[in-house]
Amino acid sequence: SLLYLYSFLKPHFEVQIVDLETEIGRPNSSVNIKRFKDKAKTLLSQKSFDLVGISCWTSLSYQACIAVGSVIKEINPYSTIVVGGYHPSAVPDDFTYPGSPFDFLVIGEGEQAFLKICKGEMDKKEQTTIISGDSGNLENFPFLDLSPMGTGKNPQGRFIYPFYLY
Secondary structure (H helix, E strand, C coil): CHHHHHHHHCCCCCCCCCCHHHHHCCCCCHHHHHHHHHHHHHHHCCCCCCEEEEECCCHHHHHHHHHHHHHHHHHCCCCEEEEECHHHHHCHHHCCCCCCCCCEEEECCCHHHHHHHHCCCCCCCCCCEEEECCCCCHHHCCCCCCHHHCCCECCCCCECCCCCCC
């Protein structure tokens, strides 16, 4: 989950989580994609970033993921964009097309791979680089930091659950 990546990276870097689905919703039509892109651009233009990680859980979030990637490259063309999650792991070709905004695609567990990218141990190339994630030594993983959840409510006052514990 994004919170686990946050917890894993926080000792090494300044990390922010922006949950666009919670902030502005999930687009489900071509009209909504345009609105989503405009709102995402407004929101992300207020942030300062060099490297962005995008979690694409399912095919339902695929269009939003592609839209966010292109918006990030519009705002900061030199930024590094990493995509991971179930959809990129299952169908990497959906993210590695010519002109893709994604610099790296992580298949599988993302913590160690994302840390290497953040540390500059992986070079950007013209095409998307696919990396196989590895969980590494689980004893080195920190406890989950829930502080980014804040009050647990989105701006509309509804409770949010950005991750699931089983």
